[in-house]
Amino acid sequence: MTEIPTVSLADIEAAREVLDGVAVRTPIEESRWLTGLAGGPVLLKCENLQRTGSFKIRGAYLRMSRLSEAERAAGVVAASAGNHAQGVALAAQLLGIKATVFMPEGAPIPKEKATRGYGAEVVFHGRYIDQALDRAREFAAETGAVLIHPFDHEDIVAGQGTCGLEILEQVPQVRTVLVPTGGGGLIAGVATAIKALRPDVRVVGVQAEGAAAFPESLRSGAPLALESMATMADGIAVGRPGDVPFQAVREHVDDVLTVSEESLSQALLSLVERAKMIVEPAGAAAVAAILDEPGAFETPVVAVLSGGNIDPLLLGKVIRHGMASASRYLNLRVLIPDVPGGLARLLGELASEQANVLEVVHERISPSLHLDEVDVHVQLETRGESHAEALLARLRECGYRVFE
Structure with missing residues (x-):
């Protein structure tokens, strides 16, 4: 049986010498918005600003x-x-x-x-x-x-581990590090570096639910292949962990969590809005984990933004999906009286609640409608969940039959 190569702190420190002048020492940015949610400092390791847009x-x-x-x-x-x-x-x-x-x-x-x-x-x-x-x-x-394997080689793991050295130097008081995880090269390197120097720091991998090969592999004690994958996070959509990183993850990583597509899209949207950071869905995975359970991680927390290479068309779709998940978009079906001014009255109520109407479609012929009813489908832009709830309550107070 072939022995699986391992990576040491010395390997990672040697890698840093080779990468001097090639890889950028990416910045750490504190996020006041995430800090407020987590109850302590949350910082972003901006590998989306690395050369080629990722680590x-x-x-x-x-x-x-x-x-x-x-x-x-x-x-x-x-x-x-x-x-x-x-x-x-x-x-x-x-x-x-x-x-x-x-x-x-x-x-x-x-x-x-x-x-x-x-x-x-x-x-x-x-x-x-x-x-x-x-x-x-x-x-x-x-x-x-x-x-040149994307993650399953000791040199790849050692190179990615230089990111871990930078995190410890830039945030010496760090208590938790969250790392987007696909095949395992990045988290294996980061965890190896951090645990060698600061074994008290918790290192957590984050995978997309639809492409999470690590949890079951770790439970079984060996890399297992997924039968299928479905996620927008193409950067971490890997069906089987690499042998080299798996060994390091099993030894050095404290936990591997999963996040939903909705969480990924909300994290990406929030990073654009609140942190002014453009990331791809995979790059937002660590932030998605914080949004899911902001109190679950001891602070200071460092969340790695692993990449920022996103197709503008996908960015638009993900932003719209994130806004819908956050109730910023609201699709309603409202039954109104079939009388002159009926639609105008409905639109007036929406305007009074400061909802922006994006699209209106109305239907008069349907077996589910009464003779004196019109079925109106309306798409709205709201300020968020509380605004959407207030809007729905107002429409129902006015006697409208409303369906989400």
Whole structure:
């Protein structure tokens, strides 16, 4: 049986020397809004401001910098939904290596374009990252190119671990660190660094509910593959934990939590509105965990924003979904009298409650309607849950039959 490589603090400290001048020491920003919710300091580690828009350059460059001349001449191949792709592409550009990247079909357009912009060749294959990774392995066997795995290699884990060193230096009083988690490379590196220097700090991974391979794998004691995945958080949509990071996660990580799609969208929306931070859904996972249970984490808390590469179209959809989840959008069906001025009266009541009408559709012919009724579907913009509840109460006081 092949022994699984491990990563030590010395490996991570050596990685930092290699990455000096390549990876950015990303800033830590205190969030007053999250601090108020959690009852103590909450700070954001802004890896969304890293080169290529995510933490991935740390591990990719370290791994590729250690290739032999013969390996560099053969080129590299990778599989990624976008962030690792960009890290590999930039590292290849800096090191003068040819790179081919397999992306799952439907990968975000900005990530594809950025990867090509760094000079890599992009090939689409499969629906999920695991299928793209299988094709990358085949390509490596066919061409001799070196596979740069997105998370399952000791150099990748060591490179990502430099983020953990920065967290301890920037927030020496930290008590809890929350890390978005997919295949495990980032949290494995961060936890290894932090636990070696500060074993008292709690390290928590956060996965999307629809792509949470770690909880069951940890319960079973070995990496297990999911049968299917469904999440907007493509950056952490990984069906099976890597062997190398799994070992470190099992040893050093205190807990792995899951968050819903609604929590992810609300976290992303809140980061845009309150922190002025653009992140992708995966990058918002740690903040989603805080929003779900703000009192569950000892402060000071550091939440890692792992990436900011989001398609503007998806950003618009997620923001709308987040607003709907927060009752900022309200879709109502209201039955009104079929009399002159009936619709105007309804709209007047909505205006008096300061609700902004986005869309109105009314229907007169339906077997569920009385002869003297009109069915009005109205989409509203509200200020939030309390405003929406007050609006519904007002309409019912006025005698309207209202259905959400």
